[in-house]
Amino acid sequence: MSSELKERLARLGLAQYSEVFVTEGFDSWETVLDITESDLSHLNVKLGHRRVRHVVLQYYAVTQSHSN
Numbered sequence: 001m002s003s004e005l006k007e008r009l010a011r012l013g014l015a016q017y018s019e020v021f022v023t024e025g026f027d028s029w030e031t032v033l034d035i036t037e038s039d040l041s042h043l044n045v046k047l048g049h050r051r052v053r054h055v056v057l058q059y060y061a062v063t064q065s066h067s068n
Contacts, residue, residue: 005029012055017045033060 008029009018020043026032033056040050 002028005032008032008059012052012059014049014052014055017043017049017052020044032056 006018009015024043035053
């Protein structure tokens with residue numbers, strides 16, 4: 001697993017999912033950005049944590065706007 005992915009998930013409060021994400025093929029930040037609600041269900045992400053997709057997309061938008 002890339003340290004970048006692990007670090008970003010930790011910053012989002014989602015570090016507990018890093019191993020399962022990687023095991024199921026979400027092994028880079030780019031693949032996590034493509035995660036769907038169906039994927040989250042398959043990964044057994046807790047319902048309360050399913051905000052993951054929204055949080056990840058928000059985080060990505062903010063980091064992209066700061067890097068430009």
